[in-house]
Amino acid sequence: LWKYGKKASEVMPQLVEGCDIILGNEEDAEKVFGIKPEGFDVTATKGEVNSTQFESVCKQLQERFPRSKKVIITLRGSINANHNTWQGVLFSDKLYNSKKYDITHIVDRVGGGDSFMGGLIYGLLTYTDNDQKALDFAVAASCLKHTVYGDFNLVTVAEVENLMGGDGSGRVSR
Numbered sequence: 158l159w160k161y162g163k164k165a166s167e168v169m170p171q172l173v174e175g176c177d178i179i180l181g182n183e184e185d186a187e188k189v190f191g192i193k194p195e196g197f198d199v200t201a202t203k204g205e206v207n208s209t210q211f212e213s214v215c216k217q218l219q220e221r222f223p224r225s226k227k228v229i230i231t232l233r234g235s236i237n238a239n240h241n242t243w244q245g246v247l248f249s250d251k252l253y254n255s256k257k258y259d260i261t262h263i264v265d266r267v268g269g270g271d272s273f274m275g276g277l278i279y280g281l282l283t284y285t286d287n288d289q290k291a292l293d294f295a296v297a298a299s300c301l302k303h304t305v306y307g308d309f310n311l312v313t314v315a316e317v318e319n320l321m322g323g324d325g326s327g328r329v330s331r
Contacts, residue, residue: 165188165189166188166189166190166191169189169190170189170190170221173190173222173225174222174224175224176222176224176225177224177225177226177227178225178226178227178228178229178277178281179218179222179225179227179228179229180228180229180230180231180273180274180277181229181230181231182230182231182232182233183210183211183214183230186214186217186218186230190218190221192214192217192218192221193214194209194210194211194213194214195210195213208246208252208254211230211246211248211252212248212252214228214230215228215230215246215248215252216248219248226249227247227248227249227281227288228247228248228249229245229246229247229248229277229292229295230245230246231243231244231245231270231273231299232244232245232246232257234257238263239261239262239263240259240260240261240262240263241260241263241266241303242257242258242259242260243257243258243260243269243296243299243300243303244256244257244258244296245273245292245295245296246292247288247289247291247292249288250288253288253289253292255292255293255295255296256293256296258296258297258300258320260300260303260304262304263303263304264303264304264305264306265303265305265306265307266303267307267308268302268307268308268309268310269299269302269303270299271308271310272298272299272301272302272310273295273296273298273299274295275298275310276294276295276296276297276298276299276310276317277291277292277294277295279294279295279298279314280292280293280294280295290321293321294317294318294321297317297318297320297321298310298312298317300320301316301317301320
C-alpha cells in the first residue's frame with residue numbers, strides 16, 4: 158500500500174515525532190524505525206514475541222519518540238486465510254495484554270486495523286484511566302469486524318462489550 162516515492166523509514170519518523178499514540182506491530186518497528194526486541198530477530202520467528210520483548214520494543218519507541226504516551230502493538234497469528242488469532246498489547250506506565258481471540262470463520266479482514274484504531278479511540282475516551290479496558294475494547298471490536306463483510310465495522314458497543322465479558326475462551330461467535 159505504500160507508494161509515495163520514498164520508503165516508509167524515510168517519512169514515518171518525522172510524522173511519529175508529533176504523535177501521542179503509536180500503533181503498529183513489531184515488524185513495523187524494526188522495518189521502519191530499526192527498533193527490535195533486544196537480542197531477538199522478529200522476522201526469523203514470524204512475529205512470535207513474548208511480553209518482555211514487546212515491552213522492550215515499546216520502551217525503545219517511547220525513548221525515540223518522547224512525546225508518545227502510549228504504544229500499542231497488534232498481534233495476528235495466521236493459521237490460514239479463514240482462521241487467525243488476534244490480540245494486542247498496550248504500553249503506557251506498564252505493559253497491558255489483551256486476551257487472544259481465536260477467529261475461526263473470517264468473513265473479511267479488510268477494515269480490521271481501522272476497526273482496532275477506532276475501538277482504541279473509543280476505549281481511551283470511554284474508559285479513561287483504564288488502559289486495560291481500552292485495549293480490550295479495541296481488540297474485541299476488531300475481532301468482531303472480521304465477522305462482517307466490507308470495510309466498516311457494523312457491530313454495536315453492546316456486542317463488543319459482550320465479547321469482552323465473555324467466558325474467557327477467546328472464541329468468537331456471532
